[in-house]
Amino acid sequence: GTRSMQKKSNQPTPNMKKDIVAKKHFGDIRAKLEVAIEKLLSTVRLTNTYSRHNHRDNGDDDNSSITTSDNEEEDYEQNAIVLAVRQDLAPALRALLEHGLYETNYSTALAVWGCFSTRANYSAANDTMHAWKLFLKYYDMKHGNEFANSPARKLSESFSLDVVGGKPITIKQCLLSGIDNIVKLHEKHNKSMDSCFKSFVCYALNEKKLVSFLRIILKTVPLIENYYQSWSYTKTTGFHDALHSLDRLTSIDFHLPINVSVRRFMNNRDLIE
Known part of the structure; x- marks a missing residue:
């Protein structure tokens, strides 16, 4: 009797099966991105339109006549763009990157369903890896710490040069340097992986390299093979469609805050978390 009850408890329930099937669909997640x-594009357009209109109105004024209210309006405009990136774009991008992204092998968990407790297998299947952790795994795989702390790189950073050892810095090196900067910046404030990911998106947009950075990471075969499931958005589509859409942001001159300790954003929890 005990053995039959144990065998029965090890079987996936209909609700579990429905959840597993639902996880494989990415239409809604892609639509949210x-x-x-x-x-974000709409917010940028509105901000640019307002700025042009405001500059025309103040075209004959001396620069010294810019009032506090003007500065507050500029802050508000910038805040609207920052919020659109940190509250909408970054979470939507993260969700799509995390579709089918697991620390443990989901397929193996299903194959050996009867060998371990249902709860253990099901929790493993739900153990989604944070997108930022995927970036950190790339950083480790490419020896990012060694590159970022090399004397040549430190010298280049000291003089704000886009060269390392006399050679122009590559996009891959720029990516490693960006990840390194975000990690060091957030260590001081003990911020979450969410905060790191949002700051990285801001950094990448500022550099006009968000699509380039994502393409590099998502073409790193060991990462994709080890952590993405066959039904994931990334493996199913190669992320090409999403990258094509994100490329519409590449031509925009973003000036987004990366440092979470920027004082004028400290009072707005949504901007820094």
Whole structure:
């Protein structure tokens, strides 16, 4: 009797099966990224329109006549763009990157379902890896710490040069340097992986390299093979469609805050978390 009860408890329930099937669909997640991109583009357009209109109105004024209220309006405009990136774009991008991204092998967990407790297998199947951790794994794989702390790189940073050892810095090196900067910056404030990921998105947009950075990481075969499931958005589509949409942001001159300790954003929890 005990053995039959144990055998029965090890079987996946209908609800578990439904959850597993639901996880494989990425249509809604992909749509949310598209909405977030459109919202950001719209916010940028509105801000640019307002700025041009404001400059025309103040065209004959001396620079010294810029009032406090003007500065507050500029802050508000910038805040709207920052919020569109950190509250909408970054979470939507993260969700799509995390579709089918697991610390443990999901397929293996299903194959040996009867060998371990249902709860153990099901929790393993739900153990989604944070997108930022995937970036850190790339950083470790490419020996990012050694590159970032090399004397040649430190010298280049000291003089704000885009060269390392006399050679122009590559996009891969720029990516490693960016990840390193975000990690060091957030260590001081003990911030979460969410904060790191959002700051990295801001950094990448400022550099006009978000698509380039994502393409490099998502073409790193060992990462994709080890951590993405066959039904994931990334493996199913190669992330090409999303990258094409994100490329619409590349031409925009972003000036997003990366440092979480920027004082004028400290009072707005949504901007820094």
